[in-house]
Amino acid sequence: MNIFLTGSTGFLGGKLIRNLIDETDHHLYLLFRNEKKAEKIISSFTRKQRNRIHLVQGDITSPDCGLREKDKKIIAGKMDVVYHLAALVKFEEDLRDELFRVNFQGTKNILNLAVELGVKKFFHVSTAYTVGRRNIGVEALYDRAAEYNNPYEESKVQSEHLVDSYRDHMDISIFRPAIIVGDSKTGEADSAFTLYGFMRALEVFKKKTIRAGSTGQVYRIIGAMRGTSNFVPVDYVADILSLALYRAENETVYNITNPNPPTNMDILTWIQQALEMNDLSIVEDEGVQDLSSEEQRLNGMIDVFAAYLKSSIIFDDGNTKRLIAGSGIEHLNLSEESIRMIINAYFGTKAVPA
Numbered sequence: 001m002n003i004f005l006t007g008s009t010g011f012l013g014g015k016l017i018r019n020l021i022d023e024t025d026h027h028l029y030l031l032f033r034n035e036k037k038a039e040k041i042i043s044s045f046t047r048k049q050r051n052r053i054h055l056v057q058g059d060i061t062s063p064d065c066g067l068r069e070k071d072k073k074i075i076a077g078k079m080d081v082v083y084h085l086a087a088l089v090k091f092e093e094d095l096r097d098e099l100f101r102v103n104f105q106g107t108k109n110i111l112n113l114a115v116e117l118g119v120k121k122f123f124h125v126s127t128a129y130t131v132g133r134r135n136i137g138v139e140a141l142y143d144r145a146a147e148y149n150n151p152y153e154e155s156k157v158q159s160e161h162l163v164d165s166y167r168d169h170m171d172i173s174i175f176r177p178a179i180i181v182g183d184s185k186t187g188e189a190d191s192a193f194t195l196y197g198f199m200r201a202l203e204v205f206k207k208k209t210i211r212a213g214s215t216g217q218v219y220r221i222i223g224a225m226r227g228t229s230n231f232v233p234v235d236y237v238a239d240i241l242s243l244a245l246y247r248a249e250n251e252t253v254y255n256i257t258n259p260n261p262p263t264n265m266d267i268l269t270w271i272q273q274a275l276e277m278n279d280l281s282i283v284e285d286e287g288v289q290d291l292s293s294e295e296q297r298l299n300g301m302i303d304v305f306a307a308y309l310k311s312s313i314i315f316d317d318g319n320t321k322r323l324i325a326g327s328g329i330e331h332l333n334l335s336e337e338s339i340r341m342i343i344n345a346y347f348g349t350k351a352v353p354a
C-alpha cells in the first residue's frame with residue numbers, strides 16, 4: 001500500500017510510522033513542514049527502510065496542504081490510505097482562531113486533497129474528549145451544538161462532522177484516543193502536553209515553593225475526589241491505528257480509551273511520590289472558601305486541565321474491542337505499576353532544572 005500521513009513528526013505519529021515501517025512493506029508519504037524534524041525522523045530508520053519513506057513538504061493550513069504541483073503529480077491516483085493526525089493540541093481560549101485554522105480548516109484541506117488524489121480510505125484521528133461535558137462517551141458523532149470545555153474540543157467535534165460529510169467520496173473511519181501517555185513498556189514519551197503539561201506544572205510549582213521556603217503547608221487543587229483521568233499508552237493507540245489498515249470499517253467511530261481509568265487522587269499521589277513531595281491535595285469546588293495566593297498560582301498554572309480534573313467519564317469502546325479481537329493486541333488493562341512507570345520515566349528524563 002501507499003500511505004499518506006500528516007502529523008508524523010508528532011508524539012503519536014512518530015510511534016505510528018515506526019510500526020508501519022517495521023511491521024509492513026508499505027510505502028509511507030509523510031507530509032512535513034519542518035525539514036530538520038523530518039530528517040531527524042528519517043535518520044532513525046535503516047537505509048533499506050528509508051527507501052519506503054517519502055517526504056512531502058507542505059502545511060495543512062494551506063489549500064491542497066501546500067503541496068508542490070510536482071509532488072501532487074507523483075502521488076495522484078496512487079495513495080490507498082490517508083492517516084490524518086496533524087493538529088494543534090492546546091486548550092487555551094485565546095488560541096481559538098488558531099485551533100480552528102489548524103484543526104478544522106486543516107482537516108478540510110487534507111480532505112479536499114485526498115479527494116483530488118483519489119484516496120480510497122481516510123483515517124481521521126480525533127479525540128475521546130469530543131464527548132465534551134457528557135458523562136458517557138459513545139462511538140458515534142456528538143451533537144455540534146452541545147457544551148464543550150474548550151475550543152480544542154469544539155474544533156475536533158466540528159472536524160469529525162466535516163470528515164463524515166466526505167463519506168460519499170471515500171471510506172471514512174474516525175479514531176478517538178483519550179489522553180495519550182508514554183509507551184506501556186518503556187514509559188518513553190515525546191510530549192509536553194496533557195499529562196506532561198500537568199506534571200511539568202507541578203514540578204515547577206514544587207521548585208518555586210521550595211525556593212520560597214514552604215513549611216509543610218498543604219496546597220489544594222480544585223477538582224473532584226472521584227474524578228478519573230483516562231490514559232492510553234501511545235503504543236496501544238499506534239497498534240490500533242496500524243491494525244486499522246486491514247480491519248477498520250467504513251463510517252465507524254473507534255474510542256481508544258481505558259476501561260478502568262485511575263482516579264485523579266491516585267494519579268496525584270503517584271506524581272507526588274515521583275516528585276518527593278507530599279503537600280498537594282484535591283478538593284471539591286464547594287469545599288473551597290478562600291485559596292491562598294500560592295494555591296491560586298498553582299490552580300492558575302493548571303487551569304487548562306481544570307475541567308478534566310472534575311470529570312469522570314465512562315467510554316464505550318465496543319468498536320475498538322471488535323477491531324482488535326483475535327489480532328494479538330490485548331484490550332487495554334493499564335495497571336497502577338505501568339502508570340507509575342510512565343510517570344517516573346518522565347521525571348527521570350525531563351526534570352526541570354533546580
Ligand SMILES: NC(=O)c1ccc[n+]([C@@H]2O[C@H](COP(=O)([O-])OP(=O)(O)OC[C@H]3O[C@@H](n4cnc5c(N)ncnc54)[C@H](OP(=O)(O)O)[C@@H]3O)[C@@H](O)[C@H]2O)c1
Pocket residue numbers: 006007008009010011012013031032033034037058059060061084085086087088089102106125126127128176177178179180181190191194
Ligand atoms: N496527545 C494526546 O494526548 C492526544 C489525545 C487524543 C487525541 N490526540 C490527537 O492525536 C493527534 C496527534 O497528537 P500528538 O499528541 O501526536 O500531537 P503533537 O505531538 O503535538 O504533533 C502534532 C503534529 O501535527 C503537525 N502539525 C501541526 N500543525 C501542522 C500544520 N499546520 N501543517 C502540517 N502539520 C502540522 C505537527 O508538525 P510539526 O512537527 O511540524 O509541529 C506534528 O507532526 C492529534 O490529532 C490530536 O488531536 C492527541
